[in-house]
Ligand SMILES: Nc1ncnc2c1ncn2[C@@H]1O[C@H](COP(=O)(O)OP(=O)(O)OP(=O)(O)O)[C@@H](O)[C@H]1O
């Protein structure tokens with residue numbers, strides 16, 4: 001087909017997606033390698049939804065098309081909640097209108113009725129991300145899916161096939177899950193940590209009367225990263241991970 005091949009030097013550094021979240025790119029030594037599949041596990045209310053949304057918002061602002069898929073709540077609700085938390089993000093509607101940031105809600109009730117249903121669920125997501133040529137996807141979250149699968153193996157196998165599919169598409173993906181539902185601490189849980197390139201954990205600590213949120217990058221394939229848990233805060237201007 002007349003294709004030209006070039007002699008390219010081996011890539012020393014993988015291409016990265018910057019999260020744009022203050023402090024997080026420093027922990028990640030620049031960002032998340034492109035096409036990495038990252039599980040973001042966290043205790044209830046630790047900011048999983050807001051973190052995922054902010055990563056997409058920051059990237060949409062620099063013209064990278066993104067998709068947020070909620071399995072937990074209605075699209076309108078989600079956007080209202082995000083706006084009430086991030087009052088300084090005054091261009092969310094513009095980014096949505098321009099399709100740089102698309103938000104979808106998907107129904108999960110029938111997803112595990114048969115293999116075909118699960119396949120259709122994945123194909124549905126693929127169509128959505130391809131409709132604006134998304135580079136980054138946030139799936140929020142796996143938690144409502146687990147009780148719908150009849151057993152652990154079905155669930156694990158299904159999630160694995162979905163993650164493989166995203167990886168094959170070259171999507172950089174962040175998949176949220178509630179900590180105690182699927183992944184307990186750092187131990188390999190039901191999901192099997194092998195299927196994810198990256199693991200970020202959000203937790204809370206309330207030692208000595210001082211409550212704080214902690215963010216820890218447990219692993220990130222193809223990248224160096226800091227290992228310690230860093231305190232962070234959710235502000236009206238976004239999440240701020242302290243150095
Ligand atoms: N309107 C707001 N004003 C101030 N802080 C807010 C606001 N909304 C959310 N937050 C902060 O963000 C946290 C919740 O963020 P988020 O909903 O992203 O967490 P989550 O981990 O996704 O929770 P869930 O377990 O409900 O899915 C709250 O605990 C609070 O600290």
Ligand SMILES: [Mg+2]
Nearest residue numbers: 048049050140
């Ligand atoms: Mg949430």
